[in-house]
Amino acid sequence: MGELALGNPTGSRLGNSQSWVIEPSRIGLWAYFGEFWRYRRIIWFFGSQTMKRMYKRTVLGRFWLLARPLAPLAISTLIFGALLGVPSDGVPYFLFFLCGSTTWVLFEQSLMWVTRSLDMNRGLVKKVYFPRLVVPVAAVTPGLIYFVVYLMILVVTLVYFLKTDGRWYLVFGPGLLWAAAAAGLCVLFAIAVGLWTSVWQARARDVRFTLRYVLRFWFYLTPVIYPLSQVPERFRDWIFLNPMAVIVETFKWGTLGLGDLYPRGLLASSLLILVILIGGLRYFTQVEAASVDRM
Amino acid sequence: MTTSILSIKGLGKCYYLPQPRPQRATQSRAPGFLGAVRRVWQWPISRWTGAEVREFWALRDVSIEVPSGTVLGIIGANGAGKSTLLKIIARVSPPTQGRVAGVGRVVSLLELGAGFNPEGSARENIFMNAAMCGISKTEAERNFDKIIEFAELGNFIDTRLKYYSSGMYLRLAFSVAINMNPAILLADEILAVGDLNFQERCLQRVEELSKQGLTVLFVSHDMEAIIRVSDRVLWLNEGRIANVGNPEEVVAEYQNAAWARVDLTRNEQGRHASRFAELIDATLVSSSGKQIGAAPTTEDVDVRIRFVVKEGRLERVRFGFDMYYRNTLLFRSTHQHEEEFLEPGRYEAWARIPKDFLSEILYSLNTFLLFSRNGKDSSLIMRNALSFSTYSTDESSVRRLRGLFAPRLHWKLDKGSEVAHG
Numbered sequence: 182m183g184e185l186a187l188g189n190p191t192g193s194r195l196g197n198s199q200s201w202v203i204e205p206s207r208i209g210l211w212a213y214f215g216e217f218w219r220y221r222r223i224i225w226f227f228g229s230q231t232m233k234r235m236y237k238r239t240v241l242g243r244f245w246l247l248a249r250p251l252a253p254l255a256i257s258t259l260i261f262g263a264l265l266g267v268p269s270d271g272v273p274y275f276l277f278f279l280c281g282s283t284t285w286v287l288f289e290q291s292l293m294w295v296t297r298s299l300d301m302n303r304g305l306v307k308k309v310y311f312p313r314l315v316v317p318v319a320a321v322t323p324g325l326i327y328f329v330v331y332l333m334i335l336v337v338t339l340v341y342f343l344k345t346d347g348r349w350y351l352v353f354g355p356g357l358l359w360a361a362a363a364a365g366l367c368v369l370f371a372i373a374v375g376l377w378t379s380v381w382q383a384r385a386r387d388v389r390f391t392l393r394y395v396l397r398f399w400f401y402l403t404p405v406i407y408p409l410s411q412v413p414e415r416f417r418d419w420i421f422l423n424p425m426a427v428i429v430e431t432f433k434w435g436t437l438g439l440g441d442l443y444p445r446g447l448l449a450s451s452l453l454i455l456v457i458l459i460g461g462l463r464y465f466t467q468v469e470a471a472s473v474d475r476m
Numbered sequence: 477m478t479t480s481i482l483s484i485k486g487l488g489k490c491y492y493l494p495q496p497r498p499q500r501a502t503q504s505r506a507p508g509f510l511g512a513v514r515r516v517w518q519w520p521i522s523r524w525t526g527a528e529v530r531e532f533w534a535l536r537d538v539s540i541e542v543p544s545g546t547v548l549g550i551i552g553a554n555g556a557g558k559s560t561l562l563k564i565i566a567r568v569s570p571p572t573q574g575r576v577a578g579v580g581r582v583v584s585l586l587e588l589g590a591g592f593n594p595e596g597s598a599r600e601n602i603f604m605n606a607a608m609c610g611i612s613k614t615e616a617e618r619n620f621d622k623i624i625e626f627a628e629l630g631n632f633i634d635t636r637l638k639y640y641s642s643g644m645y646l647r648l649a650f651s652v653a654i655n656m657n658p659a660i661l662l663a664d665e666i667l668a669v670g671d672l673n674f675q676e677r678c679l680q681r682v683e684e685l686s687k688q689g690l691t692v693l694f695v696s697h698d699m700e701a702i703i704r705v706s707d708r709v710l711w712l713n714e715g716r717i718a719n720v721g722n723p724e725e726v727v728a729e730y731q732n733a734a735w736a737r738v739d740l741t742r743n744e745q746g747r748h749a750s751r752f753a754e755l756i757d758a759t760l761v762s763s764s765g766k767q768i769g770a771a772p773t774t775e776d777v778d779v780r781i782r783f784v785v786k787e788g789r790l791e792r793v794r795f796g797f798d799m800y801y802r803n804t805l806l807f808r809s810t811h812q813h814e815e816e817f818l819e820p821g822r823y824e825a826w827a828r829i830p831k832d833f834l835s836e837i838l839y840s841l842n843t844f845l846l847f848s849r850n851g852k853d854s855s856l857i858m859r860n861a862l863s864f865s866t867y868s869t870d871e872s873s874v875r876r877l878r879g880l881f882a883p884r885l886h887w888k889l890d891k892g893s894e895v896a897h898g
Contacts (some may be wrong), residue, residue: 199616203567205574221652222607226593308590390885464517470570474491 183415210221213466217312227319228300231294234301235323246330250286254279255333261406268407272350276338277439281405282329284432287394288367288425291324295375296392298384299472306473313469317379321368328364335436352438359442360435363428370424370454376461383472403429407441425451479693481544482565482660485849487574489535489560534560536715538574543660547682547692549706549723551699551730556712557805558695560753562586565693566763579658583609585649587664589746594638598629609656619655626681627651643671650678659714661685663696669886679705699838731838731865733769748858752790756782758797758843758861761826771866773834773882779862781843790817790847795825797841797861801880806839817847832884838865 230282254275261267262274269277298320298416299306299313306313343349382388403425404412412420420426425449434438481816535557545642550558552731563569565576566584566897591608592601594766602623604615624633627647653661682705702709711718719731721724748755761778762768770778781795796810797878810828817823838845840863845856 200579202578203564203571205571205573219610220607222613223604224608226604230593230595237595293644305591308568308586309608356677468517474569 188262192209193298202340204411211464213314217314217449220311220315221332223311225317228322229299230322231298231322232326235326247334250282250327250334254282257406264419267407268310268411270410272437273342273346274429276335276342276431276437277408278406279331279335279338280402280433280437281429281438283328283335284367284429285405285425285458286331286365286373286376286402287324287328287364288428289324289400290327291321291368291371292375292396293389293392294320294323295371296378296382300377300386300389303383312461317375317465318372320375322380322468323372324371347430350437352436355434356438358435360432363435366451366454367425367428367432370428371456373454373458373461376458376465380465380468380472384475385443399423399425402426415475421446421449421452424454428448479544479729480541481580482542482576482693484538484540484542484565484579485575485577487535487538487561487564487576488533488566488572489569490572490691491532491534493530493532499669520726533715535564535571535712536714537713538712538717539718540710540717541604542693544691545686545689546707547686547705547711549699549702550693550695550700550712551709551727552718555714557715558712559664560585560715562664562693564664565660576658578663579611582660583653583656584662585653585664586662592637592645592649595636597634597636598624598627599633601648602652603677605652606656609658611656619657621656623648623651626655630742631690637708643674649663652711654681658690660691660693662693665697667895673881675681677703681884688877691767699731701713709715731770738858748856748861750789750854750856752785752849753845753847753856754784754786755843755856755858755861756784758782758841758858760864761863771829771834773829773836773866773868775832776831777829779827779829779841781827781861782822783823783825783856785817787820788818790849793817793845793847795843797827800840801837804880806880834866834882835879835882836866836868837880838863840864855889 187350203373236242239245241248258275262269262278268276288371297318302316306316306360323454339349339351378388378392404420409417409426409430410421427443428438430443431447434442490503496770502887528787532782534555538557538561540548545568550561560569563586564571565578566582566586568586570582591605591650592772593604596604599620602620603613603616604617605615615786627644627650629644629648632640632644640648653663679701680696682690686692686705686707692705694705696704709723710720711726711730713733719729757778758781760771761780762772763776763778768777779797781797783795794810795810798808799806811825841860841861843861847854
């Protein structure tokens, strides 16, 4: 369904007099982006479809959106904050953990859904033509929804602490822009990794379960439950090999003013994400056609 | 009808099928780090070990020019590459070699309900489909009423598709496809699902639109529909073009060849061989003793069933065949009396089908052999042992209407008595 105007790449919409050619050779990345852009409207369709799938056939439905974040927040606060007494850079541990979780959950949920996306839309992908890149990109929707839910919880918590402690922890200023940039980088990172994993998942469903374990360890390697200040000096450079560490730190710094901004780490992580993203795009576009045949 | 809207040149599609039992061919692995990287990179598309794949060419060297406004019927046995061809043109699956060039929007009906979201309403799905065809929202809104009207959905527009009957699904799918203003419509066996009334409307619509310049590629096993709507017919056999041309001629040739495509070695259901006996084959033999593929209705023909008795003794042996048209049993015929075979040996059973009895359709036979040995009954069956079409050499025949049989009955005409009118 649909066509690709290689001979006449000017039209922004698929007109009905355009000529097209189908050949075994794959199209270049730029032509692919043009194609992707032309089909951008179906991103919304896929996004809303994924959203509906999140809590399909559950009794509580949307209530889960709120219930699922709250349980781990409460448990972690109890265990790490109260029982183990993990330091939290001078803010209540609940707030500290919540702030770190916000970006982590954005990453985790996005990556999980992006990974499943091709597999989930197998029926459509095998029967109808559109640039497959739409599928993983649209699959970040649940992650974004969780992000918003966490932000809402964050605001409620901030108001709560203003009322009880009389302290307003949020820092208004350019830091918020940095936080937003960190969130954006986080989504990009999830897509970058997901471009690889979604292809693998379409081939073997073990990938999703493996990824769940990997994410568990990854979570502990990321300063969410502990502040970066607790990490011994000699490991500091190593921890920034994990882009999520920088992203979480930047977000915490930008919103609550915790810790510091690490320009070098941010730059290195951005570069790493870029490499994974470009590699992922090449990988995805190269194997997409052949992996559709194998699905 | 002069300009070619779709031009297919040397198209080929190769699938790499994993071998059922790979021998651990370690030497085929590329050595070293780069080899390992390459294997990981290609893992989703090939086997881990790389080499143990079998090439399967679903399409090979297919070239055809389709002028604008043509309805091209595509016929062939299952696995002949019909669907693969449509999938390549629909861009769902890339070709391995060759080139397809075309002009205008391609809309495909590859499978019932493909591209539909069962959780969504008809309204949502129409817009989603439009987006997937690259149609703007305003254009989709303009066509919205037409789509609903043709699909006869009435007040089910906002019902979720999962509650639709398959007929409604089909009507919606066809209506959406046809109203997306395609230049080329790909339809894969889609009309086989609907009721006769809707099939009729679809065929009419296809005919109508093709007069306005719509090009249709239409895959079907329904030879009557093919002959009716097609301007040309493409017959694919094992991925290659067997013939292209005039619908009646190509379909007739295809049906004559139908007997050849029945694979006798691979009978999946039912056994045609056991320790004691084996059904070998069934063939059509003309009155002059020649083996033929299609039966003339104006002559007697024989069905010859060959079987082997491997071990005596077989008692109460009966043999015969069931004649089918598609999946409908027309009749069963068996040898008049029970036989007894004491010794091993080869046998040929002959059944004569009289002239002026068969109609001009595709018949198929299941042959069977029933016997009892040491008091235990067993049966052998060979499904689709023979299928053949028939032809009439009687030009003046008015029996072109295709019933299941066309027996020549004995008619006479009497002048009615006056009493009958009273």
